[in-house]
Each structure stands twice: as structure tokens, then as C-alpha cells.
Amino acid sequence: MTAPETALRAESLVKEYGARRALQGVSFDAAPGELIAVIGPNGAGKTTLLQILAGALDATSGAVSLDRREVGWVPQQPAIYSKLSVSENLRLFARLEKVADVDDTVDRMLDQTGLRDRAGDPVGTLSGGNQQRVNIAVGLLGDPRVLLLDEPSSSLDPRQRERLWEFVATLAREDSTTVVYTTHNVAEAERHADRLLVLADGELLFTGTPAELEQATGEHEALDFEGAFVRFLRERGH
């Protein structure tokens, strides 16, 4: 029997900003095709964790197993040029990612994002939801083994959110892409994550499935998942 394959491993990640510790020794593994939601209150260190995993921020100590080129990163704010068109943005980042066939990749991304008819429009003229789609497409250009999404659904309406999660599930299922995302929407995490990482004050409080998180709070029939999560945090002093 072989050990399960690991797509991503974070070991004892610590990030300090002066006297403040944003991350306190966070460790976890992620398997190929696994969907991991990082949840926690504001200031828990979710974005810091993703930035370190993406290689956009250096950890004070600790290690990440993957090279940053194998990781696709989609920051919370669309990191694209508003004066360039959708296709110009995709083409630029595809070239910077040294993608083999730039035109083919851009075509594929325009289809995946459903923005082919807006390909020539400046990104600054698109809605927030469409900008987020371009943002995600740029993160996927390098065909990464791991995709990191920071609050990907925060600017989307319910219909767009549903399409996003379908798209993410397809990536995980069909391409075995590991997806790690942060969200404030606990219900979304319950529905669209294989596993949860619960962070509070930079500390990793829990790793497990949504069901395991509910179990960890005990039997409280009156509580939904969000209520169970809040209770979980309160019981641990957060």
C-alpha cells in the first residue's frame, strides 16, 4: 500500500509583522484534486497563508513544498490591467508564464470564462464579476498543479458564484488540480470543500471535513453549519 500522493505541503509556516504574529506555525497537506476551504474570522491570517503558498510573500519561517511556478494564484483584488482588453491581459500573462502555445491557451481561457464576446473590451469596463473571471483565468494560464483563490466569490452574484464553483469542481475533478480557497461564506465552504482549514489569530484550529467540524461542536440540533462554526470558534476563545 502506497502513501496518498501529496500535491502541496505547508510546514510550520510562521509570519511575523514586527511584534505581531500573523501565522503561528501552520502545517497541512493537500492531495491532488482536493478542494480545501480556508475559513476563519477577519484577521485570521487566511490571505497571508495564501500569499505565502503563492510565493507572493516570504514566510518568516517554515516551508512550502511547491515551486511558485507550479501554483496558480488568484488574489482577492483582480490583479489585471484595467486599460488592457481581456485578451491582451491573457496574452500578456501567458507570455510572462512562458506558456507554450499562447494563442491556443488564450482561446481556451476565453471559452472557459465565457468572455469571448468581451475579448476586445478593456477590463476596466467589465463588471466586477467578469473582472474576477479574467482574474481567475490569468491564475490558470500556467496550467498549475495547485490553484489558490483568495475570496473568489466575494464580488459575484449568486448565479455567477454557482458557475464559479462548478468550474472549480471541474478543475479538481477532471484535471486533478488542487484548489485551496479562502472564503467568509461558511455555507459555501460547507458545500464546495472536501476539507476545511479553520484559522483564527494565525493559528490553525481545525483540519477536517465540514461534517467533522459539526461533530466537533457537539450535538446542537438548532444550529446550522454557520452556527456550529461560530460556536466552534467561541468555545476556543475566538
Added chain:
Amino acid sequence: MRWLLAKDLRILRRSPLLVTLLVLYPLVVALLVGVALSSGPSKPKVAFANLVPPDQAQINLGGQQLDATSYASRLFENVDPIRVDSREAAIAKVESGEALGALVIPEDVIDKLQNRLSLGGGEAPTVEVYFSADNPLKRRYVEATIAATLADANKALSDEIFKEAAGYLNLIVAGGSIDLPVVGDVDILGLRNAQTIIDGALAQMPEDDPSRRPLEQVSRFAQLAAENLDVSKPILESIATPVAVDERPLGGTDSSLDVFGVEVAVVLSLMVVTLLLAAGMLALEREEHAFGRLVRGLVSRSGLLAEKIGLAALCGGALAVIMLAVLSAFLDLGWDRVPAWVLALAVAALAFAALGVAIGALTREVRAASLLAFMLALPVAALALIPSGAVSGGLYDLIRIVSGIFPFKPALTALDGALSGGDLLLPLVHLAALTLGFAVLARIALRRFT
């Protein structure tokens, strides 16, 4: 209303860079102007070397002994003299920037002046003026200062000469006695007396009486009058400028003021365009949130800086070359030195671009970067144009250091060298060093850019 005011004040308080700029800028400008006005010499400093031996400073004018030093003192009514003993010491004061210029009174000036005033002719007495022509503005300033100074001295001297010339004319008209060289005392009849004699003689003399004596007197008077009027000419000529000036620039530029104006306009435009472009383009990467994405393996931070510097330098340099090309239609800028123009502008553009990315990296916002670039550019340009000797020595040293830290002055010197065929190497090396320094500063500032 008051809540809006409180909100705006709170926002300002939380924008420390903006507030610091807004507060510091007028303070620094006011301080500079105040220091310049209060500590700057009210009269420009001029090194003065009087090489005339003290016992040979007397001038004989129409039998009167005049002390030339009393006229030399007029030279210092509008300047602050730094008295030195030799020509070399005077030149050294100029070269060190301690004096705006140097005025040297050569040993032979009194002899020459005496010759002119004694109707002996010869060369005009000449004083020597030395100045470091840092730029044509300074040359113009020195020329105006020295011209005004010498004009005062010449006026004092010419007043005396005029009195003497007026005495000659009075003698011719009214008659009297004059002591001429070699001849000695001579009685002059005067035109009025001659007229009286001739009228009297004519009234008493028969038509055919050849009375010679009165006619001889008239003849003698006519001869002397003609001679006196003749010898008065050089005196009257010398009234305009008894003492001439020999200007001797100590290195520096020989560009005309027009060409210098073109140089300032081109370098100022190059600076503003390149600074704004470099600072704005770098800060834009952060405002578009793209910086983090770029530097996580797609582009190195140094590579990003190099790209911004290259782009801004290319655009600014191209603009400056086009400006020069257009202006060359109106002024002779020497097309044969186009490679030198391009080289000077390219290196200057790189230095401005490096300063621009440093500003962009430090401010991290397009608006703040643009504001800082403007606020920095204008005083730096103004400081670089202040000539030595126009302010006190200590302040000028400070100005020289500040001007040396920023690329404007070396860029101006490089372009002047390129246009006038002067030294190009030193300013180019200076600009290259500034490019490197500001690029390193920008690279350090990028650590906190995200």
C-alpha cells in the same frame, strides 16, 4: 459640514506622506528663499588684485595730480571685494566659487592712462576680468555686474577729464595762459579777443595798409586754436571709456544665452516627462494589484525596475531629441554633433528615469508619485541655475551638493557639452552614478511595495 471637515482632517492625518509633503514643501522653499535672501551677499563678491605699486598711483591731468586709488574705490560701491595680492590668487578665488569674478588691475594701467590723458595716444588702459562661465546666465550676470562697476569708475574719471577738456575749450574761446609740454607757458589770445582785435584793426586800417602785427596775432591764434582743438579730440574720445575691460572666462561654457535657454527647456522637459512616466508606471503596477502577481516568479523586482527605467528613458529621451531637432530650425545647434546630443540625452534620461522609479517605489501611489515628482523637479531645476558668488559661500556649497544629488545639473552640463563641444565625459559619469544610486534606492523601496 463640521463632520465633513473632521472626516477630511482625519483622512489627511492618516496620509502622512501627503501631509509631510504639503507641510515640508512650502517650509523648505521658504527656508531656501529666506536663507538666500538673508545670508546671500547683498553685493556680489569679486576678487580684487591691484598690481599697481602704491607710489605709482598718481595721474597727471592738466597739471593736476590725481590719485587713481580714489577712483578704484568706486569699483567697490556695487560689489563686495575680496582683496588679494596676485592675479593667481584672484583666479583661484573664482575657480573655488568663493567669488563671482575677479578684477585685476595690471601694473601698467596707470602708465597707459597717463599716456592717454597726456595726449600721447597708445593703447587704452585695460583691466582684466576673470570669471567661471558655468552657464551663459552667469556670464551675463558677471558681465552686467562688471560693466556696471566699471561704468561707475569710468564716470568718476571722465568727470575729471571733462573738466579739463572744458578748460581747454574755455581757453580757446576766452584766451589765457597754458603750460604745454616742451614749449612751456604760452599766451592764448582767445577767439573773442581775436575778434575784437581784428574788428579794431579793420576799422582803423586803410584798405591798402599792410599792417602785419595784428594779422600775425590772428594767424598765431588761429594756429594755436587749431592745435588745441585737435589735441582735445583724443581727450574727448577717452571720456566715454577711459578704462577698457579684458574679459577672460575661466573654462565653463561659451554657449550663447539663446542656446542655454534651449538647453534648459529641453532638460526641464526631459526631467518632467521622464520622472512622471517612470514614477507613475511603477506606482500603477501596485494600484492595479498586478505587482504581487508579477514578482512571484514572472518577473524579478530588478527586472521590473529595469523595464520601467528603460521605457521612461526611451520616451523622455525621444521627446528631448525631437525638441532639440525642432529648435535647431530656429538656432544653429550644430547638426554635426548629433551623436553627442543623443548620448547626453540618453544618459540623462536614464538618470531621470531611475529617480522616477525611486519616487514611484517610495510613494507607491500614482497621485502621490506625480505630486512628489513635480514638487521635486521645480526647486531642483531652480537651484541648479544659481551661479556661484550670487549667494554666500556656505549656502552655495549646500546648493552645489543638492544639485549634485539630482540629475538636473549634470544633465544640463552634459547637454551643454554636447552642443558646444565641451567636456562630456565627467557629466556622463556623474549621471551614470546617479542612475545606479537611484536604481538601488528604488530596489530597496520595492521591499515594502506590496
